[in-house]
Amino acid sequence: MTDLEKLSLELKTQSLASTTRRHFIKDCALGLGGIAMSSLLGACTSSRNNYDPRLNRALNPLAPLPPPHFAKVKSVIYLHMVGAPSQLEMFDYKPELAKLHNQPCPASLLDGKKFAFIRGVPNMLGPQAEFERVGKSGNWVSDNLPHFKTVVDEVAFLKAVHTDQFNHGPAQLLMHTGSSRFGRPSLGSWVTYGLGTENQNLPGFVVLTSGGTPDAGKSVWGSGFLPSVYQGVQCRSKGDPVLYLKDPKGVSRSLKKQVLESINALNYKDYLHYQDPEILTRINQYEMAYRMQITVPEVMNINTEPDYIKALYGVEPGKESFANNCLLARKMVEEGVRFVQLYDWGWDSHGTDHGTAVDLGLKNKCRQIDRPITALLLDLKQRGLLDQTLIVWGGEFGRTPMQETREGKTMQYKGRDHHGEAFTMWLAGGGIKKGASYGQTDDIGYSGVEGRVSVHDIQATILHLLGFNHEEFTFDFQGRPFRLTDVEGTILNQILA
Amino acid sequence: MEVMLDLIGRFHPLVVHLPIGFLVLGTMMLFYSRNDRSALPLLRFSFFWGSISTLFALLTGLIQYQREGFAWESVLPHLIAGLLCAGVAFSLYFVLKKIAFPWNPIVKTLSVALLLLLVLTGHLGGNLTHGEGHLIEPLPEAVKERLGLAPTFKKIEFNPDEFADQPLYTQVIQPLFDAKCVSCHNPKKNKGELVLTEYKTLIAGGKNGAVLATTQGDKSPLVDRILLPLTEKKHMPPKAKIQLTEEEKELISIWVKTGASPTKVISTYSIDERLFRGFFPEDKTGIYPDLELIPLTQEVLVPLLEKRLLVSPLYDGSPLLLVSCVNFSDFSDGDLLEFEAIKEHLVALDLGKTKVTDAAFEALATFPNLTTLTLDHTNITGYGIEKLQSLPHLKSINLSNSNFDIEYLPALFEFSQLEQVHLYPIDQNENIRALIPDSQSSLFTLGTYEIALKERDTLVY
Numbered sequence: 001m002t003d004l005e006k007l008s009l010e011l012k013t014q015s016l017a018s019t020t021r022r023h024f025i026k027d028c029a030l031g032l033g034g035i036a037m038s039s040l041l042g043a044c045t046s047s048r049n050n051y052d053p054r055l056n057r058a059l060n061p062l063a064p065l066p067p068p069h070f071a072k073v074k075s076v077i078y079l080h081m082v083g084a085p086s087q088l089e090m091f092d093y094k095p096e097l098a099k100l101h102n103q104p105c106p107a108s109l110l111d112g113k114k115f116a117f118i119r120g121v122p123n124m125l126g127p128q129a130e131f132e133r134v135g136k137s138g139n140w141v142s143d144n145l146p147h148f149k150t151v152v153d154e155v156a157f158l159k160a161v162h163t164d165q166f167n168h169g170p171a172q173l174l175m176h177t178g179s180s181r182f183g184r185p186s187l188g189s190w191v192t193y194g195l196g197t198e199n200q201n202l203p204g205f206v207v208l209t210s211g212g213t214p215d216a217g218k219s220v221w222g223s224g225f226l227p228s229v230y231q232g233v234q235c236r237s238k239g240d241p242v243l244y245l246k247d248p249k250g251v252s253r254s255l256k257k258q259v260l261e262s263i264n265a266l267n268y269k270d271y272l273h274y275q276d277p278e279i280l281t282r283i284n285q286y287e288m289a290y291r292m293q294i295t296v297p298e299v300m301n302i303n304t305e306p307d308y309i310k311a312l313y314g315v316e317p318g319k320e321s322f323a324n325n326c327l328l329a330r331k332m333v334e335e336g337v338r339f340v341q342l343y344d345w346g347w348d349s350h351g352t353d354h355g356t357a358v359d360l361g362l363k364n365k366c367r368q369i370d371r372p373i374t375a376l377l378l379d380l381k382q383r384g385l386l387d388q389t390l391i392v393w394g395g396e397f398g399r400t401p402m403q404e405t406r407e408g409k410t411m412q413y414k415g416r417d418h419h420g421e422a423f424t425m426w427l428a429g430g431g432i433k434k435g436a437s438y439g440q441t442d443d444i445g446y447s448g449v450e451g452r453v454s455v456h457d458i459q460a461t462i463l464h465l466l467g468f469n470h471e472e473f474t475f476d477f478q479g480r481p482f483r484l485t486d487v488e489g490t491i492l493n494q495i496l497a
Numbered sequence: 498m499e500v501m502l503d504l505i506g507r508f509h510p511l512v513v514h515l516p517i518g519f520l521v522l523g524t525m526m527l528f529y530s531r532n533d534r535s536a537l538p539l540l541r542f543s544f545f546w547g548s549i550s551t552l553f554a555l556l557t558g559l560i561q562y563q564r565e566g567f568a569w570e571s572v573l574p575h576l577i578a579g580l581l582c583a584g585v586a587f588s589l590y591f592v593l594k595k596i597a598f599p600w601n602p603i604v605k606t607l608s609v610a611l612l613l614l615l616v617l618t619g620h621l622g623g624n625l626t627h628g629e630g631h632l633i634e635p636l637p638e639a640v641k642e643r644l645g646l647a648p649t650f651k652k653i654e655f656n657p658d659e660f661a662d663q664p665l666y667t668q669v670i671q672p673l674f675d676a677k678c679v680s681c682h683n684p685k686k687n688k689g690e691l692v693l694t695e696y697k698t699l700i701a702g703g704k705n706g707a708v709l710a711t712t713q714g715d716k717s718p719l720v721d722r723i724l725l726p727l728t729e730k731k732h733m734p735p736k737a738k739i740q741l742t743e744e745e746k747e748l749i750s751i752w753v754k755t756g757a758s759p760t761k762v763i764s765t766y767s768i769d770e771r772l773f774r775g776f777f778p779e780d781k782t783g784i785y786p787d788l789e790l791i792p793l794t795q796e797v798l799v800p801l802l803e804k805r806l807l808v809s810p811l812y813d814g815s816p817l818l819l820v821s822c823v824n825f826s827d828f829s830d831g832d833l834l835e836f837e838a839i840k841e842h843l844v845a846l847d848l849g850k851t852k853v854t855d856a857a858f859e860a861l862a863t864f865p866n867l868t869t870l871t872l873d874h875t876n877i878t879g880y881g882i883e884k885l886q887s888l889p890h891l892k893s894i895n896l897s898n899s900n901f902d903i904e905y906l907p908a909l910f911e912f913s914q915l916e917q918v919h920l921y922p923i924d925q926n927e928n929i930r931a932l933i934p935d936s937q938s939s940l941f942t943l944g945t946y947e948i949a950l951k952e953r954d955t956l957v958y
Contacts, residue, residue: 064807064809065809065813066809066810066811066812066813066815067812067813068812068813069781069812069813070780070781070782070783070811070812070815071812072783143953144953146951146953147948147951150948198807198821198823198824199823199824200805200824201824308922308945312946312947312948314954335823336821336823359958360958361958363953363956363958364957364958367953367954367956367957370953371948371954374948375948378944378946378948379946381942381944381946382897382919382921382922382942382943382944382945382946383873383895383897383898383919383921383944384871384873384893384895384897384917384919384942387917467812490742490743493743493744493771493774493775494743494771
């Protein structure tokens with residue numbers, strides 16, 4: 001007997017062994033009851049879910065669904081600066097802090113507080129950038145972002161965001177999954193679960209990274225307890241866009257098609273036998289992967305863009321860069337991708353070396369995002385996509401107004417420690433009040449004194465703009481309904497148009 | 498002594514259960530041994546103690562009424578019912594003492610009356626301590642509506658065009674108190690001796706004095722306590738109750754800080770309209786017309802879906818339809834005929850990257866409610882675009898990356914409702930900006946934005 005025959009025999013006996021007389025009686029009773037029930041309830045089902053098979057949620061988990069309420073935007077581009085950018089060198093201007101530069105930090109700010117690295121009494125560190133009020137809105141932007149200044153009137157700032165996590169991993173999880181521990185679905189997964197994907201040849205939730213994977217790992221775009229089809233699909237701007245999507249050497253596309261057709265035919269036979277909709281789901285997934293093989297490399301190819309666009313973003317074809325990812329994000333949204341998540345690594349400005357100094361490395365990081373983000377906003381605008389897209393910018397927390405003293409020692413470079421009390425984020429696009437600024441920090445930027453905003457508030461607002469009531473949008477798991485915002489979250493009407 | 502009286506008064510809710518227990522048990526025994534004369538001594542025993550305990554209930558009740566600040570008018574029905582209860586209980590006892598056989602017509606009548614009175618008294622008492630709507634409140638809204646009961650939570654809603662010439666107090670502040678405060682601060686249940694049901698009592702304040710800041714600077718205990726964090730014990734409304742929203746808190750503090758006027762009109766306050774937005778009727782359709790159409794059935798949509806067209810309601814249950822060809826790039830002019838059945842419902846049509854041409858305008862002009870039209874990456878030149886001028890709702894046309902010819906630009910000036918036209922990347926050498934009248938310039942997004950090279954672009958630190 002060959003190995004294959006052995007395997008198939010084992011499978012057969014296993015499936016027979018699991019079918020008992022009790023099974024038969026139970027199946028009959030439940031089956032008949034179910035049939036009766038479905039015809040009784042047939043009239044109750046809403047307009048969702050019962051289109052043709054390809055758009056039926058039971059068979060195609062990525063079938064598009066209408067939002068529960070009127071949606072201001074249909075897609076989201078979330079720009080996450082991994083490591084936590086310094087709000088004090090970018091948006092939160094604190095002249096008082098400059099006056100206190102190099103003076104020891106008052107004890108009142110340190111008592112009972114935990115810092116990731118600061119030990120002992122650190123000195124205050126004044127802003128390491130020049131600020132000016134720009135645009136009609138007169139919002140503050142530092143000289144680290146000269147191009148962004150020209151589009152500042154498009155965005156709404158949140159100046160007093162706070163988080164209760166002061167380490168990267170948990171804080172990133174909180175920001176993207178609503179919980180600082182592992183196991184919850186990410187924002188993009190929730191959205192894809194709720195709305196599906198418009199373009200049936202592309203994933204609904206795409207992740208693009210530059211510089212590295214976030215500290216919390218791929219869980220920040222994981223699907224948690226939602227079905228795994230809703231997790232983010234990481235696309236790479238260098239090499240194969242999606243790993244293992246390319247046909248193996250020696251396998252032509254027509255051969256691949258034949259293989260798939262045979263597998264699908266076998267699966268369909270199995271479906272006729274067992275009537276298990278999971279089998280149809282699998283057939284659908286194979287077909288989608290086959291279609292993606294053509295479409296994804298097409299969308300991921302930035303070389304076909306005109307030179308003018310390439311120059312606008314400052315892309316570097318063939319490399320992995322934030323600029324490339326911004327351009328890709330626009331292309332994705334244009335093709336109907338629901339949620340595009342960008343992660344840019346390298347914002348953890350502790351001041352341990354040249355690259356993480358707030359007056360050196362941070363300026364380089366700012367240069368790397370300044371033009372691409374400005375270009376993204378303008379490009380979406382000229383294509384009429386800005387009104388239907390939400391752009392979110394932020395990190396997982398902010399940075400201290402004190403200079404970092406790692407293990408109590410004075411450091412050679414200027415750096416700042418992790419700080420969750422107050423930091424800046426901004427939103428732009430559909431439904432956002434242009435040029436708004438909500439919240440205020442104290443004179444040294446240590447904590448929010450007005451308009452404090454929690455991570456859950458931001459998540460509630462994002463869901464609101466996509467047409468969800470964050471309190472009603474739940475998934476039943478382990479005996480209770482779960483929400484992205486848990487039991488928190490208030491919609492931030494102050495920045496909504 | 499004072500303390501004892503208070504304590505005794507507070508035992509009323511406990512003591513009332515003695516007569517209830519005795520009398521209900523007595524009535525049950527009466528029914529059970531109605532043909533058994535030997536049960537008479539036991540029956541007399543239970544009705545004797547039942548009647549005596551009604552006196553205790555009445556006494557403690559009177560003390561509680563006097564010591565706990567209940568209004569006479571609100572207590573009266575409960576008191577009358579209680580007195581009747583006591584009366585009927587005693588009568589029943591005396592009748593039972595006289596007769597030799599338990600089951601007689603007088604006993605029957607009295608026992609039924611007693612049971613009814615007990616239920617009534619108990620209910621009236623419960624309403625006093627737990628509030629008028631105590632039993633009705635937990636019912637589902639639909640049941641309440643069916644029963645014709647007023648909703649316990651009144652939603653504040655007003656017309657965005659007409660609210661501004663009303664006094665802030667009557668239009669917003671008092672309705673807010675009514676909705677979220679008076680369930681505990683009313684004449685019957687006045688926690689902290691504060692009554693928020695009318696302007697007079699609101700100004701009078703509670704047991705610690707005035708709660709508003711009409712006289713003493715801007716220090717107002719009422720505002721202070723609604724602004725406290727939810728975790729603080731003194732925060733109002735209490736954590737478990739329906740909370741005021743941020744906007745509502747802001748409105749109340751503005752009203753108090755400006756002198757808590759009962760008559761000052763909203764328009765004289767210069768309050769950001771955003772704060773009132775929660776009271777406006779919900780904007781359910783955004784830029785799309787709010788049409789009262791019957792949603793189309795699935796049978797109408799299936800042929801379209803089978804052609805890989807994306808047809809989706811504006812939101813779940815909306816009759817308005819958004820149609821996109823994102824999965825159907827071979828869509829051409831002829832396919833527009835497919836939309837005949839949905840032409841009334843169609844408000845957004847995305848024909849981007851399809852094979853449509855200028856011939857499509859003929860068919861597009863027959864979709865009366867079309868609001869946004871996307872024609873990017875098509876071969877549209879604009880010939881015949883004036884046919885769309887008849888569409889009363891058309892607000893946005895996206896022609897970016899199409900073959901739009903500048904020759905047809907003037908036709909776009911004649912649209913009445915148009916708010917946005919995207920023409921990127923139209924050839925701007927023709928000095929297109931000069932062609933567009935100033936009054937229309939905000940309509941057109943020409944794009945082709947450039948980002949000038951700045952020093953920082955090349956400066957590596």
